[in-house]
Amino acid sequence: xxxxxxxxxxxxxxxxLKGILEGAxxxxxxxxxxxxxxxxxxxxxxPDVVTMDITMPVLDGIGGLKKIKEAFPESKVxxxxxAGQKNKMLEAVQNGADEFIPKPFDAEQLVETxxxxxxA
Amino acid sequence: MFGIYFGKxxxxxxxxxxxxxxxxxxxxxxxxxxxxxxxxxxxxxxxxQAEEVNQLQQVQDRRFGDxxxxxxxxxxxxxxxxxxxxxxxxxxxxxxxxxHGYLTLEGVQKELKGYKRDERLSALDLDAIKSGDLDNIAPxxxxxxxxxxxxxxxxxxTARNILRFIDPALRMGQxxxxxxxxxxxxxxxxxxxxxxVFVGLSGEKExxxxxxxxxxxxxxxxxxxxxxxxxxxxxxxxxxxxxxKQSEEDIQLELLPPIMYTREMxxxxxxxxxxxxxxISDHKLEMVICLEARWQIxx
Numbered sequence: 001x002x003x004x005x006x007x008x009x010x011x012x013x014x015x016x017l018k019g020i021l022e023g024a025x026x027x028x029x030x031x032x033x034x035x036x037x038x039x040x041x042x043x044x045x046x047p048d049v050v051t052m053d054i055t056m057p058v059l060d061g062i063g064g065l066k067k068i069k070e071a072f073p074e075s076k077v078x079x080x081x082x083a084g085q086k087n088k089m090l091e092a093v094q095n096g097a098d099e100f101i102p103k104p105f106d107a108e109q110l111v112e113t114x115x116x117x118x119x120a
Numbered sequence: 121m122f123g124i125y126f127g128k129x130x131x132x133x134x135x136x137x138x139x140x141x142x143x144x145x146x147x148x149x150x151x152x153x154x155x156x157x158x159x160x161x162x163x164x165x166x167x168x169q170a171e172e173v174n175q176l177q178q179v180q181d182r183r184f185g186d187x188x189x190x191x192x193x194x195x196x197x198x199x200x201x202x203x204x205x206x207x208x209x210x211x212x213x214x215x216x217x218x219x220h221g222y223l224t225l226e227g228v229q230k231e232l233k234g235y236k237r238d239e240r241l242s243a244l245d246l247d248a249i250k251s252g253d254l255d256n257i258a259p260x261x262x263x264x265x266x267x268x269x270x271x272x273x274x275x276x277x278t279a280r281n282i283l284r285f286i287d288p289a290l291r292m293g294q295x296x297x298x299x300x301x302x303x304x305x306x307x308x309x310x311x312x313x314x315x316x317v318f319v320g321l322s323g324e325k326e327x328x329x330x331x332x333x334x335x336x337x338x339x340x341x342x343x344x345x346x347x348x349x350x351x352x353x354x355x356x357x358x359x360x361x362x363x364x365k366q367s368e369e370d371i372q373l374e375l376l377p378p379i380m381y382t383r384e385m386x387x388x389x390x391x392x393x394x395x396x397x398x399x400i401s402d403h404k405l406e407m408v409i410c411l412e413a414r415w416q417i418x419x
Contacts, residue, residue, distance in 0.1 A: 009377055012336045012350040019337075055356070057377040082360025082375065086367045102179040103357050104285065109175055 002118050003029045005045060007038040007064060008053035008080065016105055017051060017080075024111045035064025042068050042075065049117060050077045051101065054088050062091050069096040076117050121252040123213035124291045128402070129235045136222050138402075144216050145289055155184045158202050159194060169193045177284070181277055181361045209252035254279055261292040266392055270315065271411055274362055275396055278407060281358050282398055286334050293397030293404070300388035301395060301408050305343050306381040307351035309359055313373040314366075318410040319359065320387065321351050327403035345382055352378035381419060389413040 004021055006028055008014045018028045030045045032038040036059040038052060050068065054061035061079060068075050079092045082103045089100060099117050101110050123144055131141040156170035165173075165188065173187045180187065185199035194202075217223045223231065236246050241260070248256035258276040267275075275295065283290045303322035311317045322328065325343055328351060332340045336350025356378055363373040387393070391413020398405045 010349055010353045010356070011346060012353040016337055055375045055377055082356050082363075087372055088374075103353075103360065104178050106175045106178055108171075 001025050001027055002048040002114075003027050003045070005030045005032065005038065005041055005047040005050045007032045007035070007041075007050060007056070007061070009033045009056040010053070013053065013080070013103070017110075020105060020107045020110055021114075023107070024114075026114075035059030035061055035067065038064040039067040039071070042072065048076065049114060050075065051080055051114075052077050053080045054092070055082070062088065062095060065092060065097055066095050078114065078117055121254065121257065122210040122250050123216070124289050125249050125257075126213065126232070126235055128291060128399075129239065130217075130222075130231060133231075133234070135227075135231060136217075140220070140222060144213065144220070147216055155199075155202050155206065158205050159188070159198070162202070162205075164198050164202070165193050179361070179364075181280060181365060210250040254283060258292065261396070262295045264295050264297050264394070266297055267295060267394060268411060271394060271409055273365075274317070274319075274409060275394075275407070277362055277365070278358055278396075279398065281354075281361065282331075282400065282405075285354065285357075286331050287400040289401070291399040291402075293399065295394050295396045298393050298395050298408075300386060301393065302384065302386045303381070303406075303408075304384050305348060306385055306408075307348045307355055307378065308381065309352065309355045309378040310376045311359055311363060311373045312376065314371045315373075315412050317373075317412075318387070318408070318415050319355055320408040321355060321405060322408070323397075323405040324403045327398075327400050327405040330400055330403065331405055343382075345380055348380040348382060349378075352380055381417075383419055385417060385419045387415055387417050389415040 004026055006014050006017050014031050021028055029047050030041045032041045034056045038050065042050060052061045052064055065077050068077055076098050078099045078101055079097045080101045080103060081089060099113050101113055127141045127144055130136045131138055156174055159165040160167050160170050173184055173191065176187050177184060185194065188194040189196055189199060214228050217228055218225060245260045248260050255276065258279050262272050262275060279290065279292055306320045306322040308318065308320035328343050329340050329347060331354065332347035332350035335354045340347035356375065359375050363375060366373050387408065389410050393408060393410040393413065396407045398407060
Protein backbone atom coordinates (compact mmCIF):
# COMPACT_ATOMS: atom_id res chain seq x y z
CA UNK A 1 0.00 0.00 0.00
CA UNK A 2 1.10 3.59 -0.61
CA UNK A 3 3.47 5.47 1.69
CA UNK A 4 2.52 8.99 2.73
CA UNK A 5 4.36 12.00 4.05
CA UNK A 6 2.05 14.35 5.96
CA UNK A 7 3.02 18.04 6.07
CA UNK A 8 1.15 20.45 8.34
CA UNK A 9 2.24 22.77 11.15
CA UNK A 10 -0.88 21.76 13.11
CA UNK A 11 -0.45 18.67 15.26
CA UNK A 12 -4.24 18.28 15.31
CA UNK A 13 -4.43 18.24 11.54
CA UNK A 14 -1.57 15.76 11.21
CA UNK A 15 -3.14 13.47 13.78
CA UNK A 16 -6.58 13.51 12.14
CA LEU A 17 -5.15 13.00 8.68
CA LYS A 18 -2.89 10.19 9.88
CA GLY A 19 -5.88 8.49 11.48
CA ILE A 20 -7.85 8.68 8.22
CA LEU A 21 -4.94 7.41 6.10
CA GLU A 22 -4.07 4.53 8.40
CA GLY A 23 -7.75 3.65 8.72
CA ALA A 24 -7.85 3.34 4.93
CA UNK A 25 -4.88 0.99 4.99
CA UNK A 26 -2.18 3.45 3.93
CA UNK A 27 1.17 3.84 5.67
CA UNK A 28 2.32 7.19 7.04
CA UNK A 29 6.12 7.09 6.83
CA UNK A 30 6.80 10.59 8.10
CA UNK A 31 5.51 13.98 9.18
CA UNK A 32 6.82 17.51 8.65
CA UNK A 33 5.76 20.89 9.99
CA UNK A 34 6.79 23.22 7.16
CA UNK A 35 7.76 23.23 3.50
CA UNK A 36 11.50 23.02 4.10
CA UNK A 37 11.14 20.06 6.44
CA UNK A 38 8.83 18.49 3.86
CA UNK A 39 11.54 18.66 1.22
CA UNK A 40 14.18 17.24 3.60
CA UNK A 41 11.89 14.37 4.59
CA UNK A 42 11.01 13.68 0.96
CA UNK A 43 14.68 13.27 0.11
CA UNK A 44 15.08 10.90 3.07
CA UNK A 45 11.88 8.87 2.80
CA UNK A 46 10.86 9.01 -0.88
CA PRO A 47 7.12 8.63 -0.12
CA ASP A 48 4.58 7.79 -2.80
CA VAL A 49 2.38 10.79 -1.95
CA VAL A 50 2.82 14.01 0.03
CA THR A 51 -0.10 15.84 1.65
CA MET A 52 0.94 19.47 1.99
CA ASP A 53 -0.84 22.15 4.01
CA ILE A 54 -0.62 25.57 2.43
CA THR A 55 -0.33 27.93 5.41
CA MET A 56 2.82 27.10 7.36
CA PRO A 57 5.71 29.04 8.91
CA VAL A 58 9.36 28.99 7.72
CA LEU A 59 8.42 27.83 4.20
CA ASP A 60 4.76 27.55 3.23
CA GLY A 61 3.11 24.78 1.26
CA ILE A 62 3.59 26.46 -2.11
CA GLY A 63 7.28 26.81 -1.37
CA GLY A 64 7.52 23.19 -0.28
CA LEU A 65 5.62 22.05 -3.38
CA LYS A 66 8.01 23.97 -5.67
CA LYS A 67 11.11 22.51 -4.01
CA ILE A 68 9.87 18.95 -4.17
CA LYS A 69 8.57 19.19 -7.74
CA GLU A 70 11.80 20.80 -9.02
CA ALA A 71 13.94 18.05 -7.54
CA PHE A 72 11.48 15.20 -8.07
CA PRO A 73 9.20 15.97 -11.04
CA GLU A 74 7.54 12.57 -10.73
CA SER A 75 6.45 13.23 -7.12
CA LYS A 76 2.77 13.36 -6.20
CA VAL A 77 1.83 16.29 -3.97
CA UNK A 78 -1.72 16.90 -2.78
CA UNK A 79 -2.40 20.35 -1.33
CA UNK A 80 -4.49 20.70 1.82
CA UNK A 81 -6.42 23.94 1.97
CA UNK A 82 -8.72 25.50 4.57
CA ALA A 83 -11.64 26.09 2.19
CA GLY A 84 -11.02 27.24 -1.36
CA GLN A 85 -8.70 30.20 -1.68
CA LYS A 86 -8.65 30.80 -5.38
CA ASN A 87 -5.32 32.58 -5.61
CA LYS A 88 -3.43 29.98 -3.58
CA MET A 89 -5.04 27.10 -5.45
CA LEU A 90 -4.12 28.69 -8.77
CA GLU A 91 -0.53 29.15 -7.62
CA ALA A 92 -0.42 25.53 -6.51
CA VAL A 93 -1.75 24.31 -9.85
CA GLN A 94 0.84 26.43 -11.68
CA ASN A 95 3.54 24.74 -9.59
CA GLY A 96 2.38 21.23 -10.31
CA ALA A 97 0.01 20.31 -7.47
CA ASP A 98 -1.68 17.04 -8.27
CA GLU A 99 -4.91 17.54 -6.31
CA PHE A 100 -6.56 19.45 -3.48
CA ILE A 101 -8.11 18.32 -0.20
CA PRO A 102 -10.28 20.79 1.72
CA LYS A 103 -10.33 21.24 5.48
CA PRO A 104 -12.16 20.25 7.61
CA PHE A 105 -11.41 16.74 6.39
CA ASP A 106 -14.10 14.48 5.06
CA ALA A 107 -12.65 10.99 5.36
CA GLU A 108 -14.48 9.42 2.42
CA GLN A 109 -13.85 12.25 0.00
CA LEU A 110 -10.22 12.48 1.09
CA VAL A 111 -9.50 8.78 0.53
CA GLU A 112 -11.25 8.90 -2.84
CA THR A 113 -9.13 11.87 -3.93
CA UNK A 114 -5.90 10.19 -2.83
CA UNK A 115 -6.75 6.93 -4.58
CA UNK A 116 -7.37 8.95 -7.75
CA UNK A 117 -3.93 10.57 -7.39
CA UNK A 118 -2.24 7.21 -6.84
CA UNK A 119 -3.98 5.72 -9.81
CA ALA A 120 -3.01 8.60 -12.08
CA MET B 121 -32.56 27.15 19.66
CA PHE B 122 -35.16 29.31 21.38
CA GLY B 123 -35.04 26.93 24.34
CA ILE B 124 -31.29 27.48 24.72
CA TYR B 125 -31.80 31.21 25.36
CA PHE B 126 -35.12 31.26 27.18
CA GLY B 127 -34.21 28.14 29.15
CA LYS B 128 -30.98 29.75 30.34
CA UNK B 129 -32.95 32.81 31.44
CA UNK B 130 -35.34 30.57 33.40
CA UNK B 131 -32.38 28.77 34.99
CA UNK B 132 -30.73 32.06 36.00
CA UNK B 133 -34.01 33.18 37.55
CA UNK B 134 -34.23 29.80 39.33
CA UNK B 135 -37.57 29.01 37.74
CA UNK B 136 -35.96 25.75 36.58
CA UNK B 137 -32.83 24.04 37.85
CA UNK B 138 -29.65 23.51 35.84
CA UNK B 139 -30.49 19.80 35.55
CA UNK B 140 -33.98 20.57 34.29
CA UNK B 141 -32.50 22.99 31.72
CA UNK B 142 -30.08 20.33 30.46
CA UNK B 143 -32.86 17.75 30.32
CA UNK B 144 -35.02 20.07 28.24
CA UNK B 145 -32.14 20.79 25.88
CA UNK B 146 -31.45 17.08 25.39
CA UNK B 147 -35.10 16.48 24.65
CA UNK B 148 -35.15 19.23 22.06
CA UNK B 149 -31.92 18.03 20.47
CA UNK B 150 -33.31 14.53 20.13
CA UNK B 151 -36.60 15.67 18.60
CA UNK B 152 -34.98 17.98 16.09
CA UNK B 153 -34.22 15.94 13.02
CA UNK B 154 -31.60 17.01 10.52
CA UNK B 155 -32.90 18.24 7.22
CA UNK B 156 -30.90 15.68 5.27
CA UNK B 157 -32.29 12.78 7.27
CA UNK B 158 -35.84 14.10 6.85
CA UNK B 159 -35.33 14.43 3.09
CA UNK B 160 -34.05 10.86 2.77
CA UNK B 161 -36.75 9.36 4.98
CA UNK B 162 -39.38 11.15 2.93
CA UNK B 163 -37.75 9.93 -0.29
CA UNK B 164 -37.07 13.43 -1.54
CA UNK B 165 -33.33 12.73 -1.75
CA UNK B 166 -31.16 9.64 -1.85
CA UNK B 167 -28.74 8.94 0.96
CA UNK B 168 -25.84 9.59 -1.43
CA GLN B 169 -27.26 12.99 -2.35
CA ALA B 170 -27.76 13.93 1.32
CA GLU B 171 -24.21 12.86 2.11
CA GLU B 172 -22.86 14.88 -0.83
CA VAL B 173 -24.66 17.99 0.41
CA ASN B 174 -23.41 17.38 3.99
CA GLN B 175 -19.87 17.23 2.63
CA LEU B 176 -20.31 20.42 0.64
CA GLN B 177 -21.62 22.12 3.78
CA GLN B 178 -18.27 21.42 5.43
CA VAL B 179 -16.45 23.65 2.95
CA GLN B 180 -19.14 26.12 2.00
CA ASP B 181 -20.77 28.41 4.49
CA ARG B 182 -24.27 27.66 3.19
CA ARG B 183 -27.41 25.97 4.45
CA PHE B 184 -28.23 22.38 3.58
CA GLY B 185 -31.44 23.42 1.79
CA ASP B 186 -29.72 26.07 -0.33
CA UNK B 187 -27.03 23.67 -1.52
CA UNK B 188 -29.60 20.94 -2.25
CA UNK B 189 -31.70 23.34 -4.33
CA UNK B 190 -28.63 24.51 -6.28
CA UNK B 191 -27.68 20.90 -7.02
CA UNK B 192 -31.23 20.21 -8.20
CA UNK B 193 -31.87 17.61 -5.50
CA UNK B 194 -34.68 19.54 -3.84
CA UNK B 195 -37.09 22.26 -4.87
CA UNK B 196 -37.71 25.37 -2.78
CA UNK B 197 -41.15 24.00 -1.93
CA UNK B 198 -39.64 20.73 -0.70
CA UNK B 199 -37.17 22.65 1.51
CA UNK B 200 -40.07 24.63 3.00
CA UNK B 201 -42.04 21.49 3.76
CA UNK B 202 -38.98 19.84 5.31
CA UNK B 203 -38.39 22.88 7.51
CA UNK B 204 -41.99 22.65 8.67
CA UNK B 205 -41.43 18.96 9.50
CA UNK B 206 -38.43 19.92 11.66
CA UNK B 207 -40.81 21.68 13.93
CA UNK B 208 -41.27 25.02 15.54
CA UNK B 209 -38.56 25.14 18.20
CA UNK B 210 -40.34 27.78 20.18
CA UNK B 211 -43.53 25.76 20.46
CA UNK B 212 -41.63 22.55 21.18
CA UNK B 213 -39.83 24.19 24.09
CA UNK B 214 -42.98 25.75 25.53
CA UNK B 215 -44.70 22.38 25.23
CA UNK B 216 -41.80 20.67 27.02
CA UNK B 217 -41.91 23.22 29.87
CA UNK B 218 -45.62 22.57 30.33
CA UNK B 219 -45.44 18.79 29.86
CA HIS B 220 -42.73 18.52 32.53
CA GLY B 221 -44.83 20.60 34.90
CA TYR B 222 -42.20 23.35 35.25
CA LEU B 223 -44.56 26.11 34.18
CA THR B 224 -48.18 26.58 33.21
CA LEU B 225 -49.01 28.33 29.95
CA GLU B 226 -49.79 31.47 31.95
CA GLY B 227 -46.43 31.11 33.69
CA VAL B 228 -44.66 30.80 30.33
CA GLN B 229 -46.28 33.98 29.07
CA LYS B 230 -45.35 35.86 32.24
CA GLU B 231 -41.72 34.68 32.05
CA LEU B 232 -41.53 35.57 28.36
CA LYS B 233 -42.54 39.14 29.20
CA GLY B 234 -39.85 39.20 31.89
CA TYR B 235 -37.28 37.75 29.48
CA LYS B 236 -38.02 40.43 26.90
CA ARG B 237 -37.83 43.18 29.53
CA ASP B 238 -34.76 41.96 31.43
CA GLU B 239 -32.74 41.16 28.30
CA ARG B 240 -33.88 44.41 26.63
CA LEU B 241 -35.19 42.60 23.59
CA SER B 242 -37.46 44.24 21.08
CA ALA B 243 -40.43 42.35 19.69
CA LEU B 244 -38.38 41.74 16.54
CA ASP B 245 -35.46 40.42 18.62
CA LEU B 246 -37.76 38.00 20.38
CA ASP B 247 -39.23 36.85 17.08
CA ALA B 248 -35.72 36.31 15.77
CA ILE B 249 -34.81 34.12 18.74
CA LYS B 250 -38.13 32.26 18.46
CA SER B 251 -37.40 31.58 14.78
CA GLY B 252 -34.51 29.30 15.80
CA ASP B 253 -32.60 30.54 12.75
CA LEU B 254 -29.06 31.53 13.64
CA ASP B 255 -28.95 33.97 10.74
CA ASN B 256 -31.80 35.86 12.43
CA ILE B 257 -30.47 35.35 15.97
CA ALA B 258 -26.86 36.49 15.46
CA PRO B 259 -27.74 40.18 14.79
CA UNK B 260 -29.60 40.32 18.14
CA UNK B 261 -26.18 39.88 19.76
CA UNK B 262 -24.44 42.52 17.67
CA UNK B 263 -26.24 45.60 18.96
CA UNK B 264 -23.02 47.61 19.42
CA UNK B 265 -23.44 50.35 16.85
CA UNK B 266 -19.79 50.59 15.79
CA UNK B 267 -19.46 46.99 14.56
CA UNK B 268 -18.50 47.14 10.87
CA UNK B 269 -20.36 44.86 8.41
CA UNK B 270 -17.19 42.82 7.75
CA UNK B 271 -16.98 41.93 11.42
CA UNK B 272 -20.70 41.21 11.68
CA UNK B 273 -20.29 38.76 8.79
CA UNK B 274 -17.35 37.16 10.53
CA UNK B 275 -19.15 36.80 13.85
CA UNK B 276 -22.19 35.24 12.16
CA UNK B 277 -19.95 32.83 10.22
CA THR B 278 -18.13 31.82 13.41
CA ALA B 279 -21.44 31.21 15.17
CA ARG B 280 -22.58 28.96 12.31
CA ASN B 281 -19.33 27.01 12.40
CA ILE B 282 -19.32 26.58 16.18
CA LEU B 283 -22.89 25.31 15.85
CA ARG B 284 -21.92 22.99 13.04
CA PHE B 285 -18.59 21.64 14.27
CA ILE B 286 -18.58 22.03 18.03
CA ASP B 287 -21.90 22.55 19.78
CA PRO B 288 -25.37 22.41 18.22
CA ALA B 289 -26.67 24.01 21.44
CA LEU B 290 -24.48 27.10 21.05
CA ARG B 291 -25.69 30.24 22.84
CA MET B 292 -24.35 33.67 21.90
CA GLY B 293 -23.78 36.59 24.22
CA GLN B 294 -23.76 40.30 23.46
CA UNK B 295 -20.82 41.68 21.49
CA UNK B 296 -18.88 44.43 23.25
CA UNK B 297 -16.35 46.91 21.98
CA UNK B 298 -13.04 46.96 23.87
CA UNK B 299 -9.57 48.47 23.53
CA UNK B 300 -7.62 45.79 25.30
CA UNK B 301 -8.04 42.20 26.32
CA UNK B 302 -6.08 40.07 28.76
CA UNK B 303 -6.23 36.30 28.50
CA UNK B 304 -4.46 33.50 30.40
CA UNK B 305 -4.02 31.71 27.05
CA UNK B 306 -5.23 32.16 23.49
CA UNK B 307 -5.40 30.48 20.10
CA UNK B 308 -5.16 33.06 17.33
CA UNK B 309 -4.64 33.74 13.67
CA UNK B 310 -4.15 36.85 11.57
CA UNK B 311 -5.32 37.40 8.02
CA UNK B 312 -3.81 39.99 5.76
CA UNK B 313 -4.59 41.34 2.34
CA UNK B 314 -7.15 43.88 1.32
CA UNK B 315 -7.74 44.34 5.02
CA UNK B 316 -6.02 42.93 8.11
CA VAL B 317 -7.79 40.94 10.79
CA PHE B 318 -6.78 39.47 14.13
CA VAL B 319 -8.93 36.69 15.57
CA GLY B 320 -8.34 35.03 18.92
CA LEU B 321 -10.22 32.49 21.01
CA SER B 322 -9.88 32.21 24.74
CA GLY B 323 -12.29 31.87 27.65
CA GLU B 324 -13.18 29.54 30.49
CA LYS B 325 -10.93 26.48 30.66
CA GLU B 326 -13.91 24.11 30.31
CA UNK B 327 -15.06 25.86 27.11
CA UNK B 328 -11.61 25.89 25.53
CA UNK B 329 -11.05 22.21 26.38
CA UNK B 330 -14.48 21.21 25.08
CA UNK B 331 -13.95 23.07 21.80
CA UNK B 332 -10.47 21.54 21.47
CA UNK B 333 -11.63 18.02 22.30
CA UNK B 334 -14.58 18.03 19.92
CA UNK B 335 -12.82 19.67 17.00
CA UNK B 336 -9.53 17.90 17.60
CA UNK B 337 -11.25 14.50 18.07
CA UNK B 338 -9.32 13.67 21.23
CA UNK B 339 -9.83 14.36 24.89
CA UNK B 340 -7.75 17.23 26.22
CA UNK B 341 -7.51 17.78 29.97
CA UNK B 342 -5.18 20.76 30.07
CA UNK B 343 -5.01 24.03 28.19
CA UNK B 344 -1.59 23.64 26.62
CA UNK B 345 0.00 23.83 23.21
CA UNK B 346 -1.76 20.69 22.01
CA UNK B 347 -5.28 21.72 23.01
CA UNK B 348 -4.70 25.28 21.76
CA UNK B 349 -3.45 23.77 18.50
CA UNK B 350 -6.86 22.10 18.07
CA UNK B 351 -8.63 25.40 18.74
CA UNK B 352 -6.25 27.13 16.31
CA UNK B 353 -7.17 24.57 13.69
CA UNK B 354 -10.85 25.47 14.16
CA UNK B 355 -9.96 29.15 13.71
CA UNK B 356 -7.93 28.23 10.61
CA UNK B 357 -10.89 26.37 9.04
CA UNK B 358 -13.23 29.21 10.03
CA UNK B 359 -10.90 31.81 8.50
CA UNK B 360 -10.56 29.69 5.39
CA UNK B 361 -14.32 29.77 4.90
CA UNK B 362 -14.35 33.52 5.52
CA UNK B 363 -11.49 34.12 3.08
CA UNK B 364 -13.20 31.90 0.55
CA LYS B 365 -16.39 33.98 0.75
CA GLN B 366 -14.41 37.20 0.44
CA SER B 367 -12.57 35.86 -2.61
CA GLU B 368 -15.98 35.45 -4.33
CA GLU B 369 -16.20 39.24 -4.08
CA ASP B 370 -12.61 39.49 -5.41
CA ILE B 371 -11.34 40.45 -1.96
CA GLN B 372 -8.10 38.54 -1.35
CA LEU B 373 -7.06 37.56 2.14
CA GLU B 374 -4.11 35.47 3.11
CA LEU B 375 -4.14 33.33 6.23
CA LEU B 376 -0.96 33.53 8.30
CA PRO B 377 0.16 30.56 10.40
CA PRO B 378 -1.84 30.39 13.66
CA ILE B 379 -0.14 31.46 16.89
CA MET B 380 -0.83 29.91 20.27
CA TYR B 381 -0.26 31.79 23.51
CA THR B 382 0.11 29.35 26.38
CA ARG B 383 0.80 32.06 28.97
CA GLU B 384 -0.99 35.24 29.91
CA MET B 385 -1.10 37.70 27.06
CA UNK B 386 -2.58 41.11 26.44
CA UNK B 387 -3.76 42.51 23.16
CA UNK B 388 -4.43 46.21 22.81
CA UNK B 389 -5.29 48.41 19.91
CA UNK B 390 -5.55 52.02 18.95
CA UNK B 391 -8.79 51.24 17.18
CA UNK B 392 -11.88 49.14 17.73
CA UNK B 393 -11.71 45.59 18.91
CA UNK B 394 -14.66 43.42 19.81
CA UNK B 395 -15.22 40.53 22.18
CA UNK B 396 -18.04 38.07 21.63
CA UNK B 397 -19.01 35.36 24.12
CA UNK B 398 -20.03 31.99 22.74
CA UNK B 399 -21.42 29.61 25.36
CA ILE B 400 -20.75 25.95 24.71
CA SER B 401 -22.28 23.58 27.25
CA ASP B 402 -22.87 26.74 29.25
CA HIS B 403 -19.17 27.55 29.52
CA LYS B 404 -17.89 30.77 28.01
CA LEU B 405 -15.60 30.84 25.01
CA GLU B 406 -14.61 34.37 24.04
CA MET B 407 -13.67 35.48 20.56
CA VAL B 408 -11.65 38.65 20.18
CA ILE B 409 -11.61 40.26 16.76
CA CYS B 410 -9.75 43.29 15.56
CA LEU B 411 -10.09 44.78 12.09
CA GLU B 412 -7.68 47.16 10.45
CA ALA B 413 -6.53 48.76 13.69
CA ARG B 414 -2.92 48.53 14.80
CA TRP B 415 -2.78 45.90 17.49
CA GLN B 416 -0.04 45.10 19.93
CA ILE B 417 0.41 41.83 21.75
CA UNK B 418 2.41 41.48 24.97
CA UNK B 419 3.16 38.25 26.73
